[in-house]
Amino acid sequence: MSSGLASIPKTAPFSEEDVALLNRVVGPASAVQRAWLAGFLAGVESATGQQPQPAALARPAEPLTIVYASESGNSEKLAGDIAKSARKNGLKPTVIDMADLDLAALTSARKLVFVAATWGEGDPPARAVRAYNELMGEGAPRLDGVEFGVLALGDTAYVEFCAIGKKIDERLAALGGKRVVDRVDCDLDFAEPAARWIGDAVKVLTPPNAGGRVIEVDFGGKPAAPASTDIIEAEITEHVDLNSSRSDKETIHLALSFEHGAPAYEPGDSLDLYPENDPAYVDGLLKLAGLAGDEKLRGDFIRSRDVTTLSLKAVETYAEKTGHQYVKALIADGQAREWIAGRQLIDLIATFPIALDAETLRALTRPLAPRAYSIASSRREVGDEAHLLISAVRYDSHGRQRKGVASNFVAERLKRGGRVRVKLKPNKHFALPAPDKDVIMVGPGTGVAPFRAFVQERRATQASGRSWLFFGDRTFTHDFLYQLDWQDALKDGALTRMDVAFSRDTPEKVYVQHKIWEKRHDVVAWLDGGANLYVCGDAKAMAKDVRVALVKAYADVKSLTPEAAEQAVRDLEKDHRYLQDVY
Numbered sequence: 001m002s003s004g005l006a007s008i009p010k011t012a013p014f015s016e017e018d019v020a021l022l023n024r025v026v027g028p029a030s031a032v033q034r035a036w037l038a039g040f041l042a043g044v045e046s047a048t049g050q051q052p053q054p055a056a057l058a059r060p061a062e063p064l065t066i067v068y069a070s071e072s073g074n075s076e077k078l079a080g081d082i083a084k085s086a087r088k089n090g091l092k093p094t095v096i097d098m099a100d101l102d103l104a105a106l107t108s109a110r111k112l113v114f115v116a117a118t119w120g121e122g123d124p125p126a127r128a129v130r131a132y133n134e135l136m137g138e139g140a141p142r143l144d145g146v147e148f149g150v151l152a153l154g155d156t157a158y159v160e161f162c163a164i165g166k167k168i169d170e171r172l173a174a175l176g177g178k179r180v181v182d183r184v185d186c187d188l189d190f191a192e193p194a195a196r197w198i199g200d201a202v203k204v205l206t207p208p209n210a211g212g213r214v215i216e217v218d219f220g221g222k223p224a225a226p227a228s229t230d231i232i233e234a235e236i237t238e239h240v241d242l243n244s245s246r247s248d249k250e251t252i253h254l255a256l257s258f259e260h261g262a263p264a265y266e267p268g269d270s271l272d273l274y275p276e277n278d279p280a281y282v283d284g285l286l287k288l289a290g291l292a293g294d295e296k297l298r299g300d301f302i303r304s305r306d307v308t309t310l311s312l313k314a315v316e317t318y319a320e321k322t323g324h325q326y327v328k329a330l331i332a333d334g335q336a337r338e339w340i341a342g343r344q345l346i347d348l349i350a351t352f353p354i355a356l357d358a359e360t361l362r363a364l365t366r367p368l369a370p371r372a373y374s375i376a377s378s379r380r381e382v383g384d385e386a387h388l389l390i391s392a393v394r395y396d397s398h399g400r401q402r403k404g405v406a407s408n409f410v411a412e413r414l415k416r417g418g419r420v421r422v423k424l425k426p427n428k429h430f431a432l433p434a435p436d437k438d439v440i441m442v443g444p445g446t447g448v449a450p451f452r453a454f455v456q457e458r459r460a461t462q463a464s465g466r467s468w469l470f471f472g473d474r475t476f477t478h479d480f481l482y483q484l485d486w487q488d489a490l491k492d493g494a495l496t497r498m499d500v501a502f503s504r505d506t507p508e509k510v511y512v513q514h515k516i517w518e519k520r521h522d523v524v525a526w527l528d529g530g531a532n533l534y535v536c537g538d539a540k541a542m543a544k545d546v547r548v549a550l551v552k553a554y555a556d557v558k559s560l561t562p563e564a565a566e567q568a569v570r571d572l573e574k575d576h577r578y579l580q581d582v583y
């Protein structure tokens with residue numbers, strides 16, 4: 001059995017333990033195995049360009065714990081980037097979704113990184129709520145001496161910019177952690193600042209002499225970015241308002257077709273849609289700024305700058321660049337935060353006019369970000385198409401009519417035969433379960449979009465599990481989105497049950513949460529039988545109200561205390577059976 005190879009000498013530049021380990025592998029290896037190993041190691045050396053370092057004593061790679069709190073995947077992706085970079089530097093990273101975080105595990109971490117997004121109005125991502133509350137709660141463990149850094153993701157359009165990253169950063173320090181990298185708060189264009197932060201953080205967290213000496217070979221290799229997540233152009237083949245002409249809402253069903261095949265989306269995924277600004281708004285803005293004739297700026301503003309969002313940072317930049325006394329006073333008096341609520345960039349310039357040059361005006365804007373839309377179709381049913389359901393956002397504030405950028409770009413300026421740029425945004429956390437499992441879907445308004453994909457998928461795959469949809473909107477007659485689809489699905493069995501709540505059809509407003517309460521015995525029975533519960537749509541009120549209704553349902557149906565009922569729902573969340581995609 002023995003190959004006759006002399007064993008690794010004790011003088012080899014390895015610890016005694018490692019010599020024993022190597023002997024255990026190399027000793028009995030066959031000639032072919034030894035030749036392969038020699039060639040492999042030589043290949044690694046020449047590929048990395050590293051020369052052997054004879055005097056160095058190898059040491060085990062130092063662990064790095066990376067926790068991410070993510071809803072739409074940005075923080076998750078960055079956590080993966082940190083892990084890759086850390087591995088290259090000789091650290092041994094473990095990446096944990098905050099949804100699965102056991103807080104006790106943090107106490108054994110020596111080096112810790114959090115990447116945290118903020119959602120709602122300064123809330124944690126839905127999946128991270130449990131662990132976040134535990135971290136903030138009295139029972140959180142001490143983290144004395146744990147070296148940490150936090151990367152925060154957010155959007156300066158929100159008053160509570162990066163609130164969750166900020167709070168986690170403070171909390172880790174309060175629990176005794178040692179901040180070794182300063183937090184960076186990233187806006188929507190996070191790629192560059194995040195990459196810089198990752199570079200700095202990994203450098204700081206790498207112990208001296210570790211980098212480059214501990215060679216960890218990534219056998220998986222760096223996967224090439226899948227082509228399906230590139231930005232691609234789609235043709236609009238259907239553009240239909242699903243509300244009746246007498247509705248006060250406009251919800252567009254958009255069918256997209258792709259010249260080279262649809263991106264490889266799954267039910268639950270979204271598409272990022274790249275909008276253009278309303279030319280009329282841009283013209284108004286340029287006129288107020290005294291830059292009406294600047295065609296280059298106009299084109300740029302329509303296509304690629306966010307010219308509507310008014311952030312605190314933009315107000316500060318305005319004060320700094322123009323020296324405007326009233327704006328300076330607004331900031332000095334601490335009133336700027338309140339003033340920007342419900343206002344846009346155009347209001348700042350209209351209220352505090354001053355001569356502006358193109359560069360100053362541009363400095364008040366940021367890159368125009370895409371908007372996500374749940375895919376409302378299954379490829380197994382629609383082939384190389386993807387369907388979206390987009391509600392036109394329109395409202396009045398501070399005496400002006402406002403129009404959401406992307407939704408009105410779609411509703412007012414995209415037409416059948418036109419083209420639009422989109423990018424697949426996969427969401428593996430909002431996927432269908434095995435075909436034989438039951439699903440309960442709660443999707444009022446545009447929240448119903450992914451469930452059209454779910455139902456189509458279940459039909460196409462002849463899934464045996466039952467499907468129950470809770471839908472709601474304003475009125476049965478004018479706002480019953482995809483009514484015919486649901487009727488067909490009920491007929492052919494792709495949908496087992498449907499409950500609807502039309503809030504404006506009755507004197508007393510009825511919403512989906514009321515229907516869940518009404519049907520609580522069956523809801524709890526389905527969940528006890530192993531069903532998954534999905535919620536999609538409004539995050540501010542609906543998703544919270546649905547959760548409250550579910551806790552109450554458990555308490556009532558199973559005669560549980562409020563605490564035990566809360567725990568029952570928490571268990572569903574922890575088991576990834578209560579899934580949300582809310583916005």
Ligand SMILES: Cc1cc2nc3c(=O)[nH]c(=O)nc-3n(C[C@H](O)[C@H](O)[C@H](O)COP(=O)(O)OP(=O)(O)OC[C@H]3O[C@@H](n4cnc5c(N)ncnc54)[C@H](O)[C@@H]3O)c2cc1C
Pocket residue numbers: 072270308342371372373374375389390391392393394395397403404405406407408446447449581582583
């Ligand atoms: C994962 C995900 C999936 C989504 N899926 C869908 C979908 O299937 N269908 C869909 O229609 N949308 C969906 N959205 C929402 C969508 O991405 C956009 O946010 C929405 O269309 C508005 O974008 P907009 O560019 O038209 O508006 P924006 O120009 O971004 O303006 C929206 C902003 O206007 C302000 N605003 C809005 N209404 C009011 C009001 N009444 N009073 C005061 N201020 C207000 C708020 O500040 C709000 O953030 C989804 C979002 C996410 C994150």
Ligand SMILES: Cc1cc2nc3c(=O)[nH]c(=O)nc-3n(C[C@H](O)[C@H](O)[C@H](O)COP(=O)(O)O)c2cc1C
Pocket residue numbers: 069070071072073074075076117118119120121122123125153154155156158159160161162163188539582583
């Ligand atoms: C509905 C919604 C609410 C949001 N609320 C906030 C907020 O209150 N504060 C903030 O800084 N960012 C907010 N954001 C921006 C996100 O934090 C940002 O898009 C981030 O990159 C998402 O990271 P994730 O993909 O890891 O979830 C919000 C985004 C959406 C779509």
